[in-house]
Amino acid sequence: MKRSGEAFWWALFSAGGVMAALFVPAFVIVTGFLLPSGDAAVAAERAAGFAGLVGWWPVRVALLGVIALSLFHCAHRIRHTLMDLGLRHLSGLLKLPCYGGALAGTVWAAMLLRAL
């Protein structure tokens, strides 16, 4: 019997799940609450420091990794949810919008990070 290629998508899903669970909440807390909190001048100083950190290319590559894998995690979950909702016969076709969307999001994130 031919082994399914699903292992590839599941690997991205699995890695993305770890990334999303470990880092995304921390990113939300840091960039959404901690950085902008308190005195405006101090917050601006903190933001400048953070921008300097993101300016370092290994940090941008790591950020892109977290974002891309989280997007593929999300895409895989949406595809399987749609299959469970009755679109099981379209499982192959659903790959295009789901993983294509994750790929588009990855390219967009790469462009944004590059422009920083």
Place this chain on the structure above:
Amino acid sequence: MRTEQTMTLEIFRYHPETDSEPYFQAYEVPYDEDWVVLDAINWIKDHVDGSLTHRWSCRMGVCGSCGMMVNGDPKLTCAAFLKDYYPRPIKVEPLVNFPVERDLVVSLDGFMEKLQAVKPYIIRDDVNDTTGGEYRQSPAELARYKQYSMCINCMLCYSACPVAGHEEEFLGPAALALGHRYNRDSRDRGRAERLDVMLAGEAIWGCTFVGECTVVCPKHVDPAGAIQQAKAVAAQEYFKRFVMPRGAKGAET
């Protein structure tokens, strides 16, 4: 301890040769706080209605025969105590996701085919050669698969799993856990051919890690965990093909 009280069992009835469709029949049974649902069903069969059909054998959670839906949950009826439901009525139905043969008895055919599909036995070329003595295994090697070998084939996990109900290709929790059990056995050499079956189509990939199989398992096998481990092995094998195009398939890890 038998008391004067009684309680009601509403039991799913269906005799395909006479009934056009299933119906529920209510039975009054003596309430005994030491009784399990299976005791009450046996009492009905012996004292009230001999035509009631159900499967059972050991009465002690070992044989895996008496699995039924008890108030909508898949349970071994030998381990579901009346006192946990008293005084409300208990609804007893055959395990869902299986074709009903008669009353509380379901067909095992599909399940048996799936069990056999994963080749649940040790595969090696020298299996008949006993001259070298037994195949030794260290406690650590035993621990790698022991938990997954505790399955009693009660099929509760198939009734708990939403995927098993609508995806025919999905091998299901018990069969996949059993395949994984042999893949982790140090005596086995059949991992590659077993993975060919487990990783085809929706056989394992139908699983979306709902986890209810592990919740209902009476023997704490954790089929959901076994399936996730097997998926991780599949992912490793998938990427190994690019690193080691030849020889990776039969490699042991």
